[in-house]
Amino acid sequence: MTSPAPLQQQSSRQPLTDALETVLAALRTRLGERLSTARPVREQHGQDASYLPPHPPDAVAFPENADEVAFILSTCHAHRVPVIAFGTGSSCEGHVAALNGGICLDTSRMNAIGPVSPADMTCVVEPGVTRKMLNAHLRDTGLFFPVDPGADASIGGMISTRASGTNAVRYGTMKDHVVSLDVVLADGTRLRTASAARKSSAGYNLTQMFVGAEGTLGVIVSATIRLHPIPEATETALIAFPSSSAAIDCAIAIMGSGLPIARIEYLDDVQIAAVEAYSKLGLTIGDTLILECAGDPQTVARQMTWIIEIAGDFEPLDVKTAQSPEDRARIWQARHDAWWAAIALRPGAKGIPTDSCVPVSRMAEAIALARSDCAELGVTAPICGHVGDGNFHLCVVFDPDNAQEKANVDELLARLSRRAIALGGTITGEHGIGYGKRGYLVEEYGSAGIRAMAAIKRALDPRDILNPGKIIEASDALPFT
Template sequence: MSALNSPRTDENDPLADVVSALKAMLGDRLSTSAAVRQHHGQDASYLPPYPPDAVAFPEDAAEVAAIVALCHDHDVPVIAFGTGTSCEGHVAALHGGICLDMSQMDAIGPVSTADMTCVVQPGVTRKKLNAHLRDCGLFFPVDPGADASIGGMISTRASGTMAVRYGTMKDQIVSLDVVLADGTQMRTSSSARKSSSGYDLTRLFVGAEGTLGVIVSATLRLHPVPEAVETLLIAFPSHTGAIDCAIEIMGAGIPVARIEYLDDVQIRAIQAHSDLGLTSGETLIVECAGEPDSVSRQTAWIAEIAAEHAAARIDTARLPEERARIWRARHDAWWAALALRPGAKGIPTDSCVPVSRLAEAIALAKQDCAQLGLTAPICGHVGDGNFHMCVIFDPDAPSEREKVDELLRRLSRRAIALGGTITGEHGIGYGKRAYLAEEHGAAGVRAMAAIKRALDPRGILNPGKIVEAGDLPPFE
């Protein structure tokens, strides 16, 4: 671990040679400032920060390749950094090294309306991309909440509110340009819409969290902007009514664009924080998009299903400002939860189970919170079985910290027991490494370690995340 206040500068340390060479290459685009390093050693998680020894700001793929090759030659770690909004310690420089801040690489290349694709550098944020696409009649659908960078979203296999219709980040990638651990540049596939040519190298890097290569360009799939959009805000007296309604909506084959759940604690928090006029109780936000008549039929059908599940109130929003008010409630959920206990910290958890087990998983999570005496509002993408708890606690109180750790253990192990996964969209980082083998088994982790060992034999790329090359012995 690097010192928190100053970088390593021992003249016998190979890092000193790397920093000196990078200073000559980048000038003031290499920083060893304590404040800059501290910022780049932490993300949105509760996990302790581990600052890098220096932060580089490359401007193009050639510079990234040169930096990575230099670090490879000196066995110095390299950690790619987008906007720092990840949730499992992904950007922590556990072993020091050089952080690659990709924010200067934010160009948007050609947009093909015929192919419905565009080329972007990794530092482009999703909001910037959609603003750029506004006049094309196309949009990029992945919305994890934060204004994350495209490179970071690819690396964590991001998801979000629209995944139920459009899929997750892995479904939006046509091709990637990647710098490998030794500085070699590689394109993962052609720009064709499909291929059966060899291994699927593109998907190998989606969700790899910067442990297999550094993404320097991406060709993305885009989608037509829908002609009409309607949003339903539905309140229920119980969480089982809300979840069962969501399951029936999905089972009926209604092509919803988004279907989100907020529990009663989260709704109370939002009302106290923003006073958006929401009805108390367990709540679904359901959005339909498409041709106007079709959307009207879909929302009417959803309202009928909700009534059958004892919905206490159903509101329909058609105007953009009405829909924006409703989605503000969902997007402000994190800040509203933190406001429940001023001065406390929040832990953004992530659990995903088969939709058929979702009501059970949420009920048991609520029961855990009651038993442990913790406050943790729940929201989630119930259309695909993914839910989040924002656990509010005082990190300086050891007894609370122990309770939080126990809650996180229960959530991870229960997800596995219910046939789910320890993370549906946040990723592993180093925060959930302890449970990776429980989900995938020794053979699964061995396979991941073998891939890591093959592509990054010196272990310089974001070390300590997901797996290490030496986590398990090689195949016999």
């Protein structure tokens, strides 16, 4: 099995010299020093957290408001110059790579946080606000923003990749946290996708069209975000099991019981061994669940008792519980250190945090097969995941200078994507497509899905200037007639 051919040849660079010069001159006039063509700035903006090759843009613009974004887009649209929106660069599939050059639109200076509405449990934010900035701002309101991908990503980026994380099983993903968006379309048109009401049946769901669109349909300039009350009490349990299937079946039993679990994370025994070697937390080596309940103290305590009772049916090797913030942080450290612990398994090695998602009922099978693939291909790849959603990550650790290893890693990644599809799942639960997974998108959706996505792209960005080469291109499929 091999990786699929790219849908379209990734050309090294379009000949945009004249158009580009015109655009740069116009942007320089409007933005002054907030337009940079310095090599280090460009290089920093051409690379994300993935192991894909960097593609620096021709220039980086730092707009400070929606009017400047509209100016950048209308100028680039007129001259057919690509625009790549940039948050913090923590994406994992090459989302920010300037494959055809063009202007990187860095949103970091658009970081205002609007008034919080406690009655509506919402807040308006600009796209460059990061999730930690937002939660720091909310500290005294009794509310919080729960979506937590590992990185301190920008809200604009999290919306654009439909990000999630450990809290998704209770609170949902980014798609559930966007009430409405202000977007600038390719030609500079300003669009508000929805009202501030919590629900609506008024026409097409424009909001969800931009959530997960990776900046290919418009640039988000403001978002009304849903918040939640901070729970009064939280308890955490770490339970080690004798096998992967015992851990996952236990997770399914807990969710099926109707217990309103707040977090339910899985780490396989390879990952736990790596964390223990790295962090010396005194962990029992075994396939492990970290579970959390939140709410009023009495309810939480009773729910935790039930969880441990249910877990008892799956012959746990070890059960640890924690109530205090310090003790809970010690348990969560096992999860937070997972990535660094994996990388540390092989000094000098690189890591790929790959992502797929299957129906919960197929997760034990998906993980067992991923593990046997790793064994067969000789690839080291600890597994952790958001088992409540069927979403799991392999942290693939390898030596990029070893061609055979690289080939084996590519084969592993191909198998993971194709198996997710074969098991009724998706090639990515929360990282997105970028350009790293474009080839598999057609395998997941088939030609009808690709035609529908290309039709939408063509309808809203007919000149293909918005983050070209990511997800889909206007030219990827014939229009419906």
